[in-house]
Amino acid sequence: MTDDVLAADGRVIGARAIATRRRLLDATAKLLTEQGILDLRVVDITRDIGSSPATFYQYFNDVDEAILELAKEATEDEKPLVSLLQPGWNKKTGLEQAHHFVDAYMVFWDTHHAVLRARNLKAEEGNRHFRAVRTEANLLIMNALAAMVTEGVNAKRLPDSLDPFTTAAAVVAMCERLLAFQPEMAKRGSDKNAIRNTLATLLYGALTGH
């Protein structure tokens, strides 16, 4: 029964409690999106579901624990993206495949950006649980990307001064950050489509060397 849902103190909980916990998680995600992590308060989360702070602490030891769970859920949604990153992008279809990945990544990002931002902040500030989750999520993508880079380096299309894993990290960074910058860049005339095209082109170039 390793996938039983647990309360904060570790005991297995029943159907009603699972539903309450779920509503708490959803409210947390909602408020994280609306207000950001800095203004996220337990009172607000519980008020949102018409409950009281004490209820929250039945299921989570603190807000971090709830956000961590949301981050794990986001990781699940990231897994399908890996199938879009197989070595063998060629001159014919490679750019189109890059577009597919970028599109899928955009949807993923739009859905989870608030949680992912929170996860990254916590990870960068040294929280080891969030580091672990971020690392796990990034490894999924980065291993696939690194394999593509390695292929390009072996075929001499990419310079061997590129460390595959670091390049993969750079690609993930570009994706995450361009999407995060998006609202700001829109104001400067770079619309969603320019971002999409540029990102796909950069990916295609950095990963294949074509």
Place this chain on the structure above:
Amino acid sequence: MTDDVLAADGRVIGARAIATRRRLLDATAKLLTEQGILDLRVVDITRDIGSSPATFYQYFNDVDEAILELAKEATEDEKPLVSLLQPGWNKKTGLEQAHHFVDAYMVFWDTHHAVLRARNLKAEEGNRHFRAVRTEANLLIMNALAAMVTEGVNAKRLPDSLDPFTTAAAVVAMCERLLAFQPEMAKRGSDKNAIRNTLATLLYGALTGH
């Protein structure tokens, strides 16, 4: 007298107060680095300089205002980097110039990473003051980068599907993120030098098309 130092209520302050305000800013930067923005408390800042919370509020309306000031100071340190980004990187010296920029950027990042992270978070969460500061800082770099990309596109070394400004944003994103990931990547075997080389190679490639 536009560069007089002001208290929270806008009045001009004297030498002693300037010194106190400075100590508050330094303590804020220190605690931001040590504990991160989520655990940054005014009590701690004032305790650190042997003072009381009331003193803090003499000079800043809230913690954000102090962080914003630190972010503006960081921007000043970023300005010299622009001179390292002039169009004309060629096959002979271009990669070396990219290395110079990466090195300078690494120093800049190491000095200000906690403040820059806080700035970016606030900006991404929609705070317009922090957006303005981040935009100003990024524009410095991005305009220079975009000019280089435009040169590469005009010379047909880069595909015209690249939007110069978006590409510039991607490059900044790579720099910021790779440095932020650094401690984590180190554990996976990519050392500082691999990051440095990879970043320089990617920059050189993305900016010049060589």
Place this chain on the structure above:
DNA sequence: GACCTATCTGACTGACCGTCAGATTTTTGT
């Protein structure tokens, strides 16, 4: 030394965190 002004802080209010004992709802047993 008396006065004036700039600077600092003790003490307070209000809000949130996290806990716990007890109230309420659901399930179980007969």
Place this chain on the structure above:
DNA sequence: ACAAAAATCTGACGGTCAGTCAGATAGGTC
């Protein structure tokens, strides 16, 4: 159908921090 047991929920509380303000203290001027 009812009572007892278990699961779930919450009111109320102690502690901490944000932010305010009136008054204390320090520094300068004559």
